Amino acid sequence: MNSARAHRRRVSAAVTTVLAVTLGAGALAVPATAAPAPAPAPATGVAANAPLPFPKDASLAAAGKTGFLSYTWQTGYEWTRYADGATTKLDAGVVDSTASDVVVSGDGQDMRSSKVVKLHDMAAGGAPVAIDLGALKLTYEKGVSRDTVLATAMGADRSQPRLVTRTGAAVTQRTITGIPAAARGVHSTAARDGAVLVSYNVWNEEGSSPGYHLALVDLATASVVSTHDTDSVVFPDERWGFSAFSDTRLAWSEWKEDSPQHVVVADRATGEETRMRLGEGEFLTGGLLGSWVMYAEPSTLEGNGRGGGGGTLVPLRAKSPILDAPITLLDYTQRIEPGPDGTFLARGGTLDRGEGVYRIALGADGMPAAELIASTGEPTELVHLGERFPRTLDLDTNPALKWQLSRNNADIDLTITHRRTGKTFTKSFGLYTESAGSPYLCSDNVVCVSWSTIAAESAMGDDAHIGTYDWSFKATPQNGVGPAVEANGSFDGVKTSAPPRHQGQRHPRPAGPRRPGRAVADRHQVRHREEEPRRGRRAHPGRWRLAGLRPDRGRRRHRRPRRRRLRRPGPGRRALDVRRGRRRLQRDVPAPDAHRRRVEHVHPVHRRQRPDRRRPRGPRRHRQGG
Structure with missing residues (x-):
């Protein structure tokens, strides 16, 4: 035992000597008061390390500084905090976003038809602030602060915008100065830096509108700071368009019948307008991120199937007035919600990161970037999830060939070939456009083709042969989101009407009793030779x-x-x-x-x-x- 310890000490001393000669004596010297290596800093929140969980069938309803609001028909509205992913249920029928932690709820079919609106501070909690607009004969337009909403007083031919504030039990109204009393079509953006952008038009005596106006309103003074007049048609409704403002620019969507949509960007200092053509989408939504215009054609991933002839969806892109090529941020978008500090939240997906909620903001280089903050775990691209039928199929029972996809808005090109005879069945069909009564869609995202369909449309199915069949298909997304997916495989076809030993034979030998130890070859498989010529007294056949x-x-x-x-x-x-x-x-x-x-x-x-x-x-x- 002592000799072993002495040997280990000699080896350690030798290693130390070699390192000292190689690196120098100072490299191995450690101060007596040396502090241990600092531990890594703890994460500040769940979203900093990994995306938060997001329900698969949920939609984005609002974006705030400390969390976001989502909706599912099973659970309703839920507020999710960025810090720990905790959720808080919000009992409401309809809601509206304010680009902050304040969420406005209403009691009507939509916010404009609601009589009583409530302002919920999801960060601070507590009781909401309720304002009875029905008693004031006002119509809700936008929530602009913790206790204030922008509403309009409906007259015979006009709508006057007002700021309605509740402090305790008292409710006060302030008319916004600088907007004509005959204004119509009033629409307001979410508040940003204590201001909102209000768009409207004014009808003349002839009953026509000479143009549209955009007014920047200071919420503290309830007055118009600046106004921009334009001849273009302002289409600010968030369902079919948008209007937005930043520190240096104004932007709004312009839509005309039978023409592509455009976005008009105006310089706030000079008033110069720049018109940008966005795409062929029927309706576009977006926002303004600094000098970058964001736009997209809103749609769900499984919706908007066009059968290959209506073009593809317009993805979420950002375009600068001084650059020609836009930047693609998301491959598709369901909804865009403005957030605090000029950022945005978008419900959509990318081919490399999948489905979820993305934060859109300017990076350190001044370029827009998308960050995944909540994920559903689903792929955005079309994926084949496998076949749903056994390896061996009884062709006498009219089996169904089934394949499961990640979504159903796809065009399918299917081919089935009998390996021995070469007989082929081919079929091209769409899924989403036929989903109401499609014979090729068995259940959610499951493509199915019955053997009776194959028999009715091909000679291979009508005169089905037992043996091995090869199948292959190509599924192309109808909305253009992601590449086409291809898959192939095989299965064995059998028939209950044929004995097991005859499976796979084209001309099976009739079944019947035989003497033990004796088998007669099929005449189609073995050819008999003619008898040999006689030799001697007898001739022996071949x-x-x-x-x-x-x-x-x-x-x-x-x-x-x-x-x-x-x-x-x-x-x-x-x-x-x-x-x-x-x-x-x-x-x-x-x-x-x-x-x-x-x-x-x-x-x-x-x-x-x-x-x-x-x-x-x-x-x-x-x-x-x-």
Whole structure:
């Protein structure tokens, strides 16, 4: 034991000496007061490390500084905190976002038809602030702070915007100065830096609108700070368009019938307008991120199936007025909600990161970027999740071939081929456009084709053969989100009307009792040879046998009595062996699987001359060969 410890000490000393010579003495010196290595800083929140969980069928309803609001028809509205992912249920029928932690709820079918609205501070909690707009004969437009909403007083031919505030039990109204009393079509954006952008138009005496106006309203003074007049048609409704503002620019969507949508960007200092063509989408939504205009055609991932002829969805893109090519942020978008500090939240997905909620903000380089903050775990691209039928199918029972996809708005090109005969069934069909009564959509995202359909539309199914079938299909997304997916495989077709030993044979031998140890080859598999010419006193027909199998005795023409074997070798013994060898030959081939064996021909063995004719061989009938 002592020698082992001394050996280890010598080895350690040698290693230390080598390191000291190589690195220097100072490299191995450690101060006596050296502090331990600092531990890594703890994460500040769940979202900093990994995306938060997001329900698969949920939609985004609002974006705040400390969390976001989502909705599902099973659970309703829920507020999720960024810090720990905790959720708080919000009892409301309809809601509106304010680009902050304040969420506005209403009691009507939508917010504009709600009589009583409540402002919920999801960060601070507590009781909501309720304002009865019905009693004031006002219509809700937008929540702008913790206790204030922007509403309009409906008159005969006008709508006057007002700020309604509740402090305790008192409710006050302030009319926004700078907006004409005859204003119509009033719409307001969410508050940002204490201001909102209000768009409206004014009708003249002839009953037409000479143009549209955008007014920047200061919420503290309830007055218009600046106004921009334009001849373009302002289409600010968030369902079909948008209007937005930043520190330097104004932006709004312009829509005209039978023409592509455009976004107009105006410089707040000079008033100069720049018109940008966005895409062929029927309706576009978006926002303004600094000088970058964000736009997208809103749609669900499984919706908007177009059958391959209506084009693809417009993804979420950001375009700068000074750059030609836009930047793609998301491959598709359901909804965009403005958030605090000029950021946005978007419900959508990308092909590399999947489905979820993304935060859109300017990066350190001044370019827009998308960050995944909540994930559903689902892929955005179309994915084949596997076939849903067994390896062996009974073709007499009208089986269904089923394949599961990640979504159902796809165009399918299906091919099924019988491997031996080469007969093929091909079919092209769409899923989403036929989902109401489609025979090719069995359940959620499951494509199915019955064997009766194959039999009705192809000769392969009408005269189905047993054996191996190869299948392949190509699924192309109808909305253009992601590439096409291809898959292939095979299955074995059997029939209950055919015995198991005949499966896979084109011309099976009729089933029937046979003598033990004997099998007759199929005439379609083994060809008989013609009889050989006679030699000597008898002619022996051609014989066949299967290579590698033990030959059976076959059927004998004449059954001879068993003769006693000679006790000592001699010419007679050799002659007896010849006769026995001749009897071992057979006319028919014993093999239940003869079609899988190599068949070779064996020439007939002729009777040899007896070496000794003087020795009697018995009666003539015993010497006849079989």
